[in-house]
Amino acid sequence: MLTSEFDPSQSILENEHNTINLVRWFQQCELLNDYYKSSKIIILQRTNAGYEVITCAGDHLLHPGLVIELANPLIEQFLKAPWQGLQIKLSETQLSLPEQVGQLEYIISRPIRWPDSSDFGCLIVLSESDxxxxxxxxxxLEPVQVLLQQDLALMCQNQRISSLSMRDRLTGMLNQYGFLMMAPRQLALGRRFGSHAGILFFELMNNSSYGEITEKDQQVLGRVIQDTIRTADTVS
Structure with a gap:
């Protein structure tokens, strides 16, 4: 399962994940490229920004982090394909690949899923000859497909364990440890995209007409804040 604060549309290249060995992903692509004698092998992730290249092997490499616009029905077919994937001869279809990828005649692909079976992306083999x-x-393709999904499952499992250790039991918000872990990441993202960051403080104080602050009051405040903030914000 994916944790509630985990955003599957965020690129796995955005943050360092100890369970995702991108060097091994690239090596697997190289092995497949050599096995199929293909032009290139690509692993794509579907993000909010578009289809992002995670790694690529072969001729005319696409660099990791390259984002391809989402409006491509053919890649959407790769993502939504059954487990065993698709085999396509481009000249026999009305669809085309994005310009950055190139128009290669033979395509075989396998979908890659998150642990909750939602779309992560796809593994694509592109070749001039069959x-x-x-x-x-x-x-x-299946062993590589399984390996990638196992890495993603392990990453999500670690995320869940980390989330449990970083959250306040009462409010569900980040505890002090969680804040010290997440705040530098938020600031780094802000610097990367040239955006500003700010900190807001809320304090619940005893009131003579209302009485003492209870655990329920803290829970209500925590729930209101978490339901109000944006996905990219951090609350502790």
Whole structure:
């Protein structure tokens, strides 16, 4: 399961994830590229900004972090495909690949899912000639597909464990440890995108006409703040 504060539309390149070994992902792409004698192998993630290249192997490499616009029906088919993926001959379809990827004739792909079965992205093999010869099987994509999804599942599991250790039991907001962990990340993101950051303080005080502040009051304040803030904001 994905934790409530986890944003699957944020690129995994945005933050450092100990369970995601991008060097190993690239090496797997290189192995597939050599096996299929293809032009390039790409791993894409669907983010709010578009289809983002996570890694790529082969000729005319696409650099990690390159964002391709979302309005491409063919890539959407790759994402929504069944587990066993798709095989497409581009000249036999009315669709085309994004300009950055190139118009290669033969395409085989496998979808990649988050642990809750929502779309992460896809693994794509692109080739000028048919990669599925007598010596190359479509099934060779499956071990890589499984490995990528296992890495994502482990990342989400670690995120959940980290979330449990960083949150206040009463309000569900970040505790002091959680704030010290998350605040520098928020500031770093702000600097990266050239945006400003600010801090707001709320204090519940005893009132002679209302009485002492109770745990319920703290829970209500915590719930109101968490329901109001943006996804990118941090509350502690």
């Amino acid at each position: 990669p599925l010869t007598a010596h190359a099987s479509l099934a060779m």
